Amino acid sequence: MSQNPPPSTNDNLPPEPSDRVARIAEHYIEAERAARQRAVENRAPFDGLQDTPSASYFDVSDRRTPGRDNWVGFGFDLHPQVTFFASALITAFIVLTLMFRETADAFFQATLAAVSGNFGWFLILAANILIIAALVFAFSRFGEIRIGGPDAKPEFSRFGWFAMLLSAGMGIGLMFWSVGEPIFHYGNPSPLFGIEGETPEALQAALGTTFFHWGLHPWAIYAIVALGLAFFTYNRGLPLTIRSIFYPLLGDRIYGFWGNVIDVLSVMATLFGLATSLGFGAQQAASGLKFLFGIDGGMGTQVAIIVGVTSVAIISVVRGLEGGVKLLSNINMALAALLLAFVIILGPTIAIFTAMGTAATSYIENIIPLSNWIGREDDKFFHGWTVFYWAWWISWSPFVGMFIARVSKGRTVREFL
Numbered sequence: 001m002s003q004n005p006p007p008s009t010n011d012n013l014p015p016e017p018s019d020r021v022a023r024i025a026e027h028y029i030e031a032e033r034a035a036r037q038r039a040v041e042n043r044a045p046f047d048g049l050q051d052t053p054s055a056s057y058f059d060v061s062d063r064r065t066p067g068r069d070n071w072v073g074f075g076f077d078l079h080p081q082v083t084f085f086a087s088a089l090i091t092a093f094i095v096l097t098l099m100f101r102e103t104a105d106a107f108f109q110a111t112l113a114a115v116s117g118n119f120g121w122f123l124i125l126a127a128n129i130l131i132i133a134a135l136v137f138a139f140s141r142f143g144e145i146r147i148g149g150p151d152a153k154p155e156f157s158r159f160g161w162f163a164m165l166l167s168a169g170m171g172i173g174l175m176f177w178s179v180g181e182p183i184f185h186y187g188n189p190s191p192l193f194g195i196e197g198e199t200p201e202a203l204q205a206a207l208g209t210t211f212f213h214w215g216l217h218p219w220a221i222y223a224i225v226a227l228g229l230a231f232f233t234y235n236r237g238l239p240l241t242i243r244s245i246f247y248p249l250l251g252d253r254i255y256g257f258w259g260n261v262i263d264v265l266s267v268m269a270t271l272f273g274l275a276t277s278l279g280f281g282a283q284q285a286a287s288g289l290k291f292l293f294g295i296d297g298g299m300g301t302q303v304a305i306i307v308g309v310t311s312v313a314i315i316s317v318v319r320g321l322e323g324g325v326k327l328l329s330n331i332n333m334a335l336a337a338l339l340l341a342f343v344i345i346l347g348p349t350i351a352i353f354t355a356m357g358t359a360a361t362s363y364i365e366n367i368i369p370l371s372n373w374i375g376r377e378d379d380k381f382f383h384g385w386t387v388f389y390w391a392w393w394i395s396w397s398p399f400v401g402m403f404i405a406r407v408s409k410g411r412t413v414r415e416f417l
Contacts (some may be wrong), residue, residue, distance in 0.1 A: 020096040081260045115391070116383035121373040123390040128371050129219040134417050137227065143414030148234040154410035156326065161407060163329040170220055173277060174214060175336070176284050181213065182206040191378040192369060194410045206363025207355060212370045213385065215363060218393040223417055225401030226408065230416070234409050241399050242266040266398035282306050313412035321407065 071078045078084075097104040137143060146152055154161070166174075185206035187197045195201040228245040238244035243259035250258055256394030286297035297300060310330045344352055376382050408416050 007374070015358070021076055024389065029311065048344075055236065067077065073277065079260075079263070081379060082263045082267065085260070086264045087266070089268065090271055104140060112388075113383075116387045119386040120383055123387055124373045126394075127217045127390050130224045131216055132218045134223050138222075138414050138417035143417070145231070145235070145413045147230045147411055147413070147416065148409040152410040155323075155406060159333075160326050160330060161411075163333040164326060165404060167329040167332045168325075169219070169400050170214070171277075172281050173334075176281075177214070178210065181210045185209050188381075190381040192376065192381070193366075203355075204358045204362045205285040205366070206261065207359030208366050209385075211359055211363035212367060213389050216367075217371070221390070221393045221397050222400050222404060226404035229401055230405035231413075235404060237275050238401060242402075242406065269395045269397075270399040273392060276392060278306050278309065281309070325403075344349070 069079070071080050088199045156164070182203075182337075183206075186202050189195055189197055189202045189205050190209065193201070193205045195205060225242075225245070229240060229242070230248055232238045232244040233240045236244075236247070238247055241263050242260045243250075243254040243260075246259075246262060247254055253259065255263070282302035283297075285305050286295075289301065291293040292296035312328070316328050318324065319327075370386065373382070
């Protein structure tokens with residue numbers, strides 16, 4: 001009787017070479033993932049306004065360290081091409097303006113008129129598109145993305161975060177124009193409304209227009225720029241500069257000539273935005289000092305105010321976010337809250353809350369007509385207020401967007417927006 005061999009089995013045989021390779025590869029992939037996680041959790045704390053991103057799960061750069069080509073020394077950390085070229089342009093601009101004041105004034109007025117008249121529609125359209133983009137990002141699946149990776153934690157409390165957002169984004173401008181702008185519009189409402197000045201209808205329209213100029217549109221401009229910076233810095237490992245937003249278009253070319261051009265333009269835009277705000281702020285503060293204390297509100301006082309504000313800003317930056325910017329922002333918000341309580345309690349309380357409701361209603365009713373540039377017959381108002389504001393916000397967006405991105409790590413896109 002013949003004996004059949006037992007059925008073959010692979011249970012006790014060593015794995016095939018391909019299986020061993022796959023298991024080894026899986027082991028190393030898991031080890032790398034764990035190492036990245038440890039790098040994120042054990043990263044060194046930030047000093048000052050340091051902008052080097054933490055370890056990222058999804059680095060898309062060619063393993064470049066942001067700022068590796070910078071010049072470091074004597075307390076400075078400078079990108080040579082951007083810093084010196086932008087400084088040369090700024091210096092030339094200031095010198096030529098001081099040498100040819102009348103010509104410069106005429107040139108600026110003509111440039112403002114040309115930009116407002118020829119490109120005002122584009123600024124309005126861009127702001128409208130940014131609002132739609134913000135809503136799409138906030139309420140779509142992209143809203144679940146966390147800035148800094150899935151395990152990132154916020155560095156600041158929600159109150160401290162809000163305080164820094166409001167102080168950096170609006171600051172003294174909101175404190176002054178929240179009073180000055182409604183008064184102006186009350187006496188001179190836009191022809192768009194078809195109403196007479198200094199009437200109850202003009203009051204409602206004035207408050208609604210002020211809400212429009214300080215509401216969703218400017219914050220959408222800030223938010224989209226800040227979100228792009230935050231995502232590409234803390235989720236993709238790119239430098240915290242405007243050039244990083246253009247990575248999908250330029251790739252690694254952001255580290256070369258075109259990246260330098262983008263950053264130089266952002267520096268120039270920031271300069272002009274800051275100059276506008278400091279100029280208005282100094283004039284407003286000097287006028288207040290003259291009205292209250294009889295102090296001369298001329299150029300000397302305005303320069304002293306600018307020097308004082310700049311000195312405080314430098315000290316706050318040197319002290320870092322926790323001991324400088326955050327502290328000043330919290331003090332700013334506390335003082336604003338005291339002023340708010342003072343006005344509500346000692347002012348016409350019922351009328352204030354009624355006006356808040358009517359202003360919000362007017363804002364909602366008129367946001368679309370005010371956002372439309374087609375067929376407008378109020379060119380002077382349209383260009384002098386709305387277009388000027390939108391250009392102002394856009395010029396501030398590199399500076400404010402970079403700061404908002406820096407303090408928003410650990411927030412989800414939905415919470416951020």
